[in-house]
Structures are given as structure tokens and as C-alpha cells.
Amino acid sequence: MAEFKFPVDASQIMLFARSVGDNNPIYHDAEHAKGTEPGGIVAPPTFVQASSQYDPKFALRPVIGKPWFGSGKEATGLKPKAKKADDGAKKDSGDSSARMLHAEQQYVYHKPIRPGDDLTVTTKRGNSWEKEGRRGGTMAFSEVITEYRDSSGELVVTATSVGVTTGKAVTQD
Amino acid sequence: MVLKASELKVGDTHQQQVAENLSRTQIVQYAGASGDYMPLHTDEMYAREIAGYPGVFAHGMLSMGATGVMLTNWVGDGRLTKYSARFTRQVWPGDDLTAKATVTEIHEDDGQQVVELDIVTVNQDDQPVIAGKATARIDA
Numbered sequence: 001m002a003e004f005k006f007p008v009d010a011s012q013i014m015l016f017a018r019s020v021g022d023n024n025p026i027y028h029d030a031e032h033a034k035g036t037e038p039g040g041i042v043a044p045p046t047f048v049q050a051s052s053q054y055d056p057k058f059a060l061r062p063v064i065g066k067p068w069f070g071s072g073k074e075a076t077g078l079k080p081k082a083k084k085a086d087d088g089a090k091k092d093s094g095d096s097s098a099r100m101l102h103a104e105q106q107y108v109y110h111k112p113i114r115p116g117d118d119l120t121v122t123t124k125r126g127n128s129w130e131k132e133g134r135r136g137g138t139m140a141f142s143e144v145i146t147e148y149r150d151s152s153g154e155l156v157v158t159a160t161s162v163g164v165t166t167g168k169a170v171t172q173d
Numbered sequence: 174m175v176l177k178a179s180e181l182k183v184g185d186t187h188q189q190q191v192a193e194n195l196s197r198t199q200i201v202q203y204a205g206a207s208g209d210y211m212p213l214h215t216d217e218m219y220a221r222e223i224a225g226y227p228g229v230f231a232h233g234m235l236s237m238g239a240t241g242v243m244l245t246n247w248v249g250d251g252r253l254t255k256y257s258a259r260f261t262r263q264v265w266p267g268d269d270l271t272a273k274a275t276v277t278e279i280h281e282d283d284g285q286q287v288v289e290l291d292i293v294t295v296n297q298d299d300q301p302v303i304a305g306k307a308t309a310r311i312d313a
Contacts, residue, residue: 012206019206020238021192021199026250037175038251045241045256049234053208060211070212075222102233106257 001124006051006148010115013043016050043113046105048148048157051121103141104162110155119148119156126160137167175249176311178279178286185276189243191294192270195231200266203235233260236270236303240294243272248288248309258292258305269297274307286311 010030017027022044025032033041052058062068067077113119126143133139141164148157192199197215204215209232212219220229237258244253264270271294278289288311294303 015202016206016238019199019202020235020242022238022242022245024242024245024250036250042251044238045245045253046234046238049207049209049238051208055208058208060209062210068212069219069223070210070216071218071222075218102260104257104259105234105237106255108255109253112251 001122002055002057003120003122004051004055006048006054006119006121008043008113008115008117008119010041012050012053013041013047013113013115016047017044020044020046038112038114041115045107045109047113048107048146048159051119051146051148055121100163100165102161103164106160108158110157111150113148113156117156118151120151122147122149133166139167140165175252176247176288176309178288178311178313181276181279181288181311183276183278186273187243187247188271188273189246190269191239191242191272192236192264192268195264195266195268195270197229197266200229200231200235203232203238207232207234209234229266231264231266231268233258233264233303236260236264236294237305239270240272240292240303240305244274244290244292244307244309247274248290248307248311252309252311253307254287254310255308256305257307258303260302261304262296262300262302264296264302268302270294270302272303279311286313 014028026036026042027044030041069076069078123144123146126145128142131139131141141162144161146159147155150156201215204210213224214229214232217229220226240258241256244256274290274292276288277291280287288309290307292305292307293301295301
């Protein structure tokens with residue numbers, strides 16, 4: 001089980017709402033938000049995803065000083081593991097991170113998230129299983145359960161994420 | 174907006190367009206706001222040459238977030254108690270997305286009126302990209 005802090009501020013809520021195309025003023029206008037039922041700015045339903053910014057071990061964020069697997073001069077910044085140095089750089093089909101997709105996401109909301117909340121995030125593994133898929137070959141599913149608690153220890157959001165690693169690139173039909 | 178149990182019935186539907194000609198820029202915005210910098214979604218060279226896809230495609234969570242716009246606009250701010258989504262199809266730059274909710278149940282839970290919704294978000298070809306469910310508190 002991993003644990004880290006997720007301090008919530010108003011600007012992050014505003015940027016997140018913009019990024020999902022949500023112009024509801026409750027996400028950026030404190031004056032407007034006062035007159036709403038929640039009585040102030042709150043976070044949109046999927047906002048807790050932004051906690052990955054604070055997760056010290058989050059693998060999908062470049063780490064300063066370390067090679068990044070996205071493109072730079074070449075299509076990936078990672079060196080091939082093959083013994084022959086240069087020609088195998090691309091098409092490293094062993095890169096399973098490229099095959100990792102998000103299959104399902106569930107949220108249970110216990111109370112609204114507000115600017116100023118100092119959330120504690122704990123994650124633990126849930127179930128895992130395999131399935132033969134039509135679109136992506138053998139698919140390995142695994143669940144991660146994340147709890148977001150406020151500074152008094154009360155649950156704010158419970159999130160369950162189901163990831164899938166596919167045997168090949170997912171085709172459309 | 175607040176929904177009222179007295180004015181809702183099973184089978185009622187509501188829909189909203191939540192993306193039009195989805196841009197690569199919005200996908201980049203979502204990467205930056207969410208912190209999910211997976212290159213599959215923003216890095217055309219990586220997506221094609223390393224991952225073997227025809228190009229970049231949106232984070233599933235961007236579609237779920239966009240679908241949430243329809244939900245909160247309909248059920249009201251701070252009213253959702255549960256929201257889940259399965260990602261059934263990739264969303265590509267240029268896609269239009271329409272999110273739809275259908276009332277499947279209205280019941281009382283501990284003195285609180287609650288609505289259960291089935292959710293589907295479709296692209297411009299009417300293909301589902303998200304299939305989900307939501308639960309929200311409503312007024313009597």
C-alpha cells in the first residue's frame with residue numbers, strides 16, 4: 001500500500017475542468033459558487049485523477065534527469081535492451097507499457113472536494129484476472145483501489161481503476 | 174438544476190454534446206491537468222512507431238470527464254454519489270461525443286430520494302465509447 005498527500009487548490013480545479021470541456025462556473029468562480037447548493041467551489045467528478053501529479057512513484061510522468069519513453073530525437077527515449085546497439089531502437093515490441101490501457105473506472109463520492117482540502121491518498125491492489133479478447137489478444141486485468149481522505153481522516157472519494165494489458169495493439173473491430 | 178423524483182420516471186433520457194471535433198490540443202490540456210503524460214495520447218511518433226496505433230487517441234478519462242459534464246449539468250452540482258465507466262472504444266482527434274443518460278430506477282435510500290442512471294457516450298458514428306452508470310441524490 002502506497003500513501004501520499006494531495007493538496008487541492010482552486011487553480012488546479014479550474015485547469016482540470018477546462019481540460020474536460022466543463023465551463024460550469026462552480027469550478028472557477030467563487031462568487032457564483034457561493035450561491036450554489038455546495039456553497040463554494042467544488043471539484044468536478046473525475047478530478048481526483050489529478051492526484052497523480054503528487055504521486056511520487058507515478059510512472060507516466062517524466063522524471064527530471066532520467067530517459068523518458070516518449071519521443072525525442074527517436075520515437076522513444078529508451079535505449080533498446082538488445083545487445084546489438086543501434087538498429088533495434090524502434091519497434092521494441094517488448095515495451096508492455098505501450099500495451100497498458102485503462103479499461104474501467106469507478107468512483108464513490110462521500111463528500112465534495114474543495115479548494116484547501118489536504119487529502120491523503122492511499123492505494124492498494126484489488127483483484128486481477130485474465131480474459132481472451134477479440135480486439136487485443138490475451139488481456140490481463142488488474143484493479144487498483146484508491147481512497148482519498150480529508151485531514152480528519154474521513155473518506156472523500158473511493159476510486160477503483162481497472163487496467164488491462166493487451167497482447168497486441170487494440171484494433172477497432 | 175435539481176432533479177425531482179416527482180417529475181422523473183424510469184426511461185426518461187437526457188443528452189448533451191460534450192465534445193465537438195476533439196482537438197489534439199484538448200488531449201494535451203487533459204494530459205497536463207490530470208498529470209497523465211502517457212505518450213500514447215500526445216506523442217504521434219511514439220503512438221505510431223512504438224505502440225503500433227494509427228496515431229494518438231484521447232485518454233479514456235478525458236471521455237469520462239467530458240461525460241461528467243452532461244451528468245453534473247443534469248443532476249446538479251455535488252449531487253453525484255457514484256459514477257462508473259467502461260471504456261469500450263478509443264476516441265480519436267476529430268471525434269464528436271454525445272453523452273446520454275437514461276433513468277433506470279428511482280428509489281429512496283435512508284430517507285433520501287435517489288436516481289439510478291445508465292450512461293452511454295457515443296461518437297459521431299453512434300458507436301459507444303463509454304458505457305457507464307451513475308447514482309445521484311434528487312429532491313422529492
